[in-house]
Amino acid sequence: MQLGEPPFAEVDDATRVGADPPNDHADYVGTRLRAPTQPLVILPATETELTGPAYGESAVEPHDADLTRQHAAEPLGQRIVVEGRVLGSDGTPLRGQLVEIWQANAAGRYLHSVDTHDAPLDPGFSGAGRCLTDDDGRYRFVTIKPGIYPWGNHPNAWRPAHIHFSLFGRAFTERLITQMYFPDDPLFPFDPIFNSVRDEAARMRLVSSFDMELTEPDWALGFRWDIVLGGREATPLEDAHDD
Amino acid sequence: MTEMLGLTPSQTAGPYLSIGLLRDLVPSALVDPDGAAALRIRGRLLDGAGDGVPDGLIEIWQASPAGADDARGFAGFGRSGTVDDGRFEFVTVKPGPVAWPAGGLQAPHLAVGIFARGLLKRVVTRLYFPDEVEANDADPVLSRLPHGRRESLIAIAEDDALRFDIRLQGPQETTFFAV
Numbered sequence: 001m002q003l004g005e006p007p008f009a010e011v012d013d014a015t016r017v018g019a020d021p022p023n024d025h026a027d028y029v030g031t032r033l034r035a036p037t038q039p040l041v042i043l044p045a046t047e048t049e050l051t052g053p054a055y056g057e058s059a060v061e062p063h064d065a066d067l068t069r070q071h072a073a074e075p076l077g078q079r080i081v082v083e084g085r086v087l088g089s090d091g092t093p094l095r096g097q098l099v100e101i102w103q104a105n106a107a108g109r110y111l112h113s114v115d116t117h118d119a120p121l122d123p124g125f126s127g128a129g130r131c132l133t134d135d136d137g138r139y140r141f142v143t144i145k146p147g148i149y150p151w152g153n154h155p156n157a158w159r160p161a162h163i164h165f166s167l168f169g170r171a172f173t174e175r176l177i178t179q180m181y182f183p184d185d186p187l188f189p190f191d192p193i194f195n196s197v198r199d200e201a202a203r204m205r206l207v208s209s210f211d212m213e214l215t216e217p218d219w220a221l222g223f224r225w226d227i228v229l230g231g232r233e234a235t236p237l238e239d240a241h242d243d
Numbered sequence: 244m245t246e247m248l249g250l251t252p253s254q255t256a257g258p259y260l261s262i263g264l265l266r267d268l269v270p271s272a273l274v275d276p277d278g279a280a281a282l283r284i285r286g287r288l289l290d291g292a293g294d295g296v297p298d299g300l301i302e303i304w305q306a307s308p309a310g311a312d313d314a315r316g317f318a319g320f321g322r323s324g325t326v327d328d329g330r331f332e333f334v335t336v337k338p339g340p341v342a343w344p345a346g347g348l349q350a351p352h353l354a355v356g357i358f359a360r361g362l363l364k365r366v367v368t369r370l371y372f373p374d375e376v377e378a379n380d381a382d383p384v385l386s387r388l389p390h391g392r393r394e395s396l397i398a399i400a401e402d403d404a405l406r407f408d409i410r411l412q413g414p415q416e417t418t419f420f421a422v
Contacts, residue, residue, distance in 0.1 A: 005383075005387050006387070008384075008387050008388065010389060019251065020252050020363070020364045021253065021254075022363070030360050031361050033294075033412060034296065034361035034362055034411050035412070036412060037291075037416065038392075038418070040419050040420060041388060041389065041392060041418055041420050042420070045344075046341060046344055046349065047306075047341050048305075048341055048349075048352065048369075052320075053318060053320035059268055089247050089250060102259065102263025112261065114258050114259065115258075126262070127262055127263075128262050128263045128266060129263075162254075166264055172304050172354050172422070175356060176251065176253060177255075178251055178252060179255075179257075196254075196363050197254075202249060202250070206252060227251045230250050
């Protein structure tokens with residue numbers, strides 16, 4: 001040790017306490033060759049970790065938040081409004097946050113060369129959106145409800161309907177990519193990605209609520225989903241080891 | 244005392260992340276590639292079988308060249324998808340030193356975040372520079388890594404670029420951090 005200090009402690013990812021799933025979750029077959037196996041080195045937060053990128057009004061255009069109006073034709077499917085607030089864990093609204101989303105079309109097909117699901121593409125739908133949160137931390141997207149689609153994880157595997165969300169938070173440590181689900185999806189019990197979140201209360205925070213207040217007469221159903229960002233996970237002291 | 248809200252859990256970015264995240268907004272070239280200070284960083288994202296991960300996303304976050312106090316006009320943040328055999332590439336500039344909370348400076352480094360299908364949450368590492376031997380030897384992070392966990396964090400000088408391969412598993416698994 002150059003500085004005469006002891007080495008940083010390490011922690012096994014599986015023992016970390018918090019909302020996030022462990023990366024090692026064999027039911028999700030894609031993790032088996034990709035989840036790191038060595039313990040994580042516990043890094044004190046420095047200026048590098050306590051800062052992060054910020055994007056302003058120039059990063060978004062009005063049509064970015066309305067995925068139904070990005071093409072000459074409107075997309076097929078159930079039109080929906082998805083709205084919610086981005087909050088710090090103390091309830092502080094996070095203003096001016098860039099929110100990026102992507103999703104399958106109503107038939108359950110992504111506009112992506114890797115997606116070979118035998119379902120039609122929709123010339124009226126690309127499936128990508130972004131917006132900035134307002135002074136109350138509020139974001140709002142207009143889109144269509146994404147379809148359920150099969151995947152190759154196990155026999156007869158189907159993903160619950162979901163929208164991918166990407167958020168920055170106030171610091172590098174708060175960066176989050178996640179998925180928003182829809183209430184009462186019958187596929188929840190069978191989905192290894194959803195069920196990778198071990199704590200049930202945390203898992204249910206991934207599920208939006210149907211909201212009649214957001215529902216617009218003769219036009220679109222409303223779903224509400226708040227997102228809470230913070231330092232990602234605590235390290236239980238009794239599980240940390242020194243070398 | 245405010246009651247703390249439960250955090251929203253992470254979920255995998257999945258195989259289609261490029262639809263949402265590799266559009267026009269965040270470049271892999273943080274500076275003009277033809278500029279005098281432009282520095283190319285190339286690498287491969289590799290899985291436990293040694294195969295390239297073709298559907299990942301690498302993000303870098305760094306201080307500006309003059310150090311963390313001067314970020315004018317330099318976003319400090321970039322994204323590169325991984326393609327084919329797991330290759331990614333950035334064009335950036337070497338950051339200046341960043342303060343260490345207990346005093347002193349850290350060696351120049353990039354914070355690196357990795358997302359992919361098969362990763363349920365981001366994994367985080369750092370890239371250090373091979374021509375900063377003295378600063379690296381004195382660095383408060385590199386000098387306190389457990390035995391054998393330093394080498395994977397230092398990029399390798401090649402002809403016209405730095406190489407930084409990221410190994411998610413295996414005997415040469417990259418050192419990842421809990422942050």
